[in-house]
Amino acid sequence: NRKNEAKYKYVPQVEINENEPRNEEWGKNFPAEYQSFLQTEQGDFASFQGGNAMRDMLEEDTRLAVLWAGYGFSKDYNQGRGHQYAVEDIHNSLRTGGPKGNGDGPMPATCWTCKSPDVPRLMNEIGIAEFYSGKWADKGEEIVNPIGCADCHDSKTMKLTITRPALVEAFEVMGKDINKATHQEMRSLVCAQCHVEYYFNKNTPGKEGVPYLTFPWKDGMSVEAMEKYYDDMNFKDWTHKLSKAPMLKAQHPGYETYLTGVHADRGVSCADCHMPYKSEGGQKFTDHHIQSPLNNVANSCQVCHREEAEKLRSNVYERQQKAAESRLKLEDALVKMHVEAKKCWDLGATEEQMKDILMDIRHAQWRWDYAAAAHGASFHSPVETARVLASGLDKATEGRVKLARLLADLGHNKPVEMPDLSSKEKAQEYIGLDMEKLTKEKEEFKENLLPKWLEAAKKREATYGSKQVSAAQ
Amino acid sequence: NRKNEAKYKYVPQVEINENEPRNEEWGKNFPAEYQSFLQTEQGDFASFQGGNAMRDMLEEDTRLAVLWAGYGFSKDYNQGRGHQYAVEDIHNSLRTGGPKGNGDGPMPATCWTCKSPDVPRLMNEIGIAEFYSGKWADKGEEIVNPIGCADCHDSKTMKLTITRPALVEAFEVMGKDINKATHQEMRSLVCAQCHVEYYFNKNTPGKEGVPYLTFPWKDGMSVEAMEKYYDDMNFKDWTHKLSKAPMLKAQHPGYETYLTGVHADRGVSCADCHMPYKSEGGQKFTDHHIQSPLNNVANSCQVCHREEAEKLRSNVYERQQKAAESRLKLEDALVKMHVEAKKCWDLGATEEQMKDILMDIRHAQWRWDYAAAAHGASFHSPVETARVLASGLDKATEGRVKLARLLADLGHNKPVEMPDLSSKEKAQEYIGLDMEKLTKEKEEFKENLLPKWLEAAKKREATYGSKQVSAAQ
Amino acid sequence: MNLKKKEILPNKGSRWRPVAVVMIASLVGLGFFMAKEASLVSYMSNKPEACVNCHVMTPMYNSWMHSSHREYANCNDCHVPHDNTFNKYYFKAKDGLFHASIFTARMEPEVMFMREASQEVVQNNCIRCHVQQVTQTKYDGWIDDHKANRTERKCWECHQEIPHGTVHGISTIRNNIAPIPTDTLTTVIPKWLDNRINKKN
């Protein structure tokens, strides 16, 4: 019918292949979206706790190093920046270490999944489980384009599309069909491909041994449901270096927490706030400069709210400040628990004596992380965030009382000395990190291996070419 | 001019005197408002945690008896009901005891302040400090009309007016002039005469010894500001019977918490939700059936929100449930602290050893009460309510750890046995209340003294008369 | 009844009868086909997606999608009379036929305007929802002539951004793409991924 005929008003310049990873190519057909997308390169906006500037979280809050002792995040952790930096930042992060070549380094290939439109391309070429297999370094030369068009769009129809298997599989496990999603839901689901809590499941039936990217949503998305999910399968992300607790890491459960807020309840999507309409030269289009809406209150919030920008901004800050206040109290308690637990071990506590305490620590920190890791959550869903933090504080009370009793039993009935956390360096030293070594390894990687990756990628992409659309069409 | 002429469409039937306490008299001129006002007599609506039905809070949550051990509220505490019941309920409450005549009974005259339009009348007749002086029983025959027109309206202009000195004085102390309040602010301030935290100050300069009704707003209205205010003046409402902590009681800080919510931020007043407009016979008037808006979502919420009533109701319940979850956790911790502190005393702890612990208990319970006592707060301001509860949980953690250490010092390094709180009766027995005696005293009061009060009042009011307005006017 | 039957179908014995049956059946079938092709049933609904079955309505859909009114009002809330049910469907049918004929004739202008009848409908609908604000006397004082303006001018003369934004025309939404649910042939998972996930190992 005519609708299908006329689907495109625009005059395409090039033909875009399925899974085309090069954003510039798409940009030839969609210059407005591309130009705005390029702006995610900006790094000059800092809000109370967000923005696109580089913010060293371990520096801003040195407790974090203690909370993550023995885990990658204690080495390096920054605020998320614009999508354009996704690949650069994972190159630079000390968490990915300094691999010297294939098979080397601390991280699995799965880490690439949310960083680039090269991912769907490569998954299509070699297979999903194959993509997840091996080390991060093994796929270094395949993945070079930062998050872009092919992550969210169908190249033929430009419709929103889901390119990450983990989200599709998570929907299946929940008994839902993602193809039934409404248009408005899709405007959030494309984000839910990445802005969600995940873990690497090494026991996926048929894919045993592969760190298979999985979203733990089977029993629900609440902090309790996911905790139960992990508890039931005896999963842990790592063993805490000080307390020896079997820890969980919550990574940015942005979509999950957003769903519990009033905006989601009213059908407001991620794109409504982070990708509002914009007019340029008499034309309206979706602003692909995904960023903090506080840098663009007029186009985002004020479409729906008629209050002044200053007031809206302070609404956000107030919610963030209140959450931060409770969050920091919980962090203090967690630091104490880890250090007190260490003291117990030092004084000869038994596994049996420590068992319950370690579970309290696991659960309290999991709740803290669930509320803290999605930087937007304290605004997206302030009431749920507060509830989760309060439940974490409750777990901490239980744990600390048990610790006090055990310490008394072990002959130490007084406050345990706390480490000096006045700087990131001191905190990292306390947890036994050799930062000099880590930094040096990273430097070497960037000098030796990284240039080779980029070189190889350039060669590969040169073979892709660019198919001009004949003017006649 | 015509505008002033037209100010009153109505044809007044009677002339209303200044401070006319009889609502029926006002009702003759304003039948629509009066008829709706009478509906606060209804008692058939119960929501998740509110409504106008009689709800015995000590029965619904037996922990409360322990939290208030040694204080009136542990004897009897019900959910607030309609304004029509204000006088009846204070007669019936076991808190006011069973006075046998003037000068008898546990409560001061100040207790009448928020129950009746007889209060402004009597204050005008005898003076403010004189009103507050003496026992509750002393003024029993003066105060008989439940909360009504003269509490909020000027009898000449029908404008909203402030009739309670405590609110005026509190504004003065804060350096504000209540006469500068806008019309919309007045639609909340009339409620703020009563729905606020208060205490009886016996050291008001010039009024020493009189339990002078005072709102503790000098340093601000936040939970911290009021706490500091009380701490600075070494004020306590009572000494806890079990823990011996110097306790504070937060009474319904409804206005204070409301101010921190988003509705207040957007200028929505108490009356917007609790007294929406209503039409009857083509006439629009303010619905004086003050009640839970959940019994009237269509006229209240849906004026501003287009969502279905069921959704709006569940928005409210969800916020209340989340607050209740954290609140109950804090209550559990508080019960433990009181019982553990009692154990310490029993084991011979010294004042010195207990000092810090008792302050932790005081502060934790103050925060709990601030968040709990204003029944509407978990919806009026869910984020602030959650913040306050989390800060209470934090204080509880500190206190309980200190208690565990002290108990270990005192030779009891294990959980302290908790009382059986499976019913209100058991809880009240545990804290040493002789309920039989209290109930009997109340019965006697209702049989002997109360009828005399009502008789005397009837006689007095018969002298007031009713001045018909001549039809010609 | 009898009369109708007679007019439509030849006598039982007639040799025209089988031919007529086939012809009528194909006409009905064609009707159904056209109805389906044009997603006729969806026009009975209030779903905004229905309007977008026609691509020239997509810009309006997309701008509405990005407007504050999305939360409160769909196309029909504004563009169809709400005074009584008959009027509603009558107007819809009339309007639909008008749109369809213009559309089929490919005569749609680049920049559309509401016809006067439509304007009146929309104006009335603005007032229907905003009667409280519109009648609020508090605006009388400080907006000059607001009373006259409110009654004599179109609301969107002032509230220009409601709800399609201040830029109009069917090409003014860049890369104007129809929303997903109107076209149930496509899924949101690309074929390659579907194959990959469902590939049995």
Ligand SMILES: [Ca+2]
């Ligand atoms: Ca995780």
Ligand SMILES: [Ca+2]
């Ligand atoms: Ca008080």
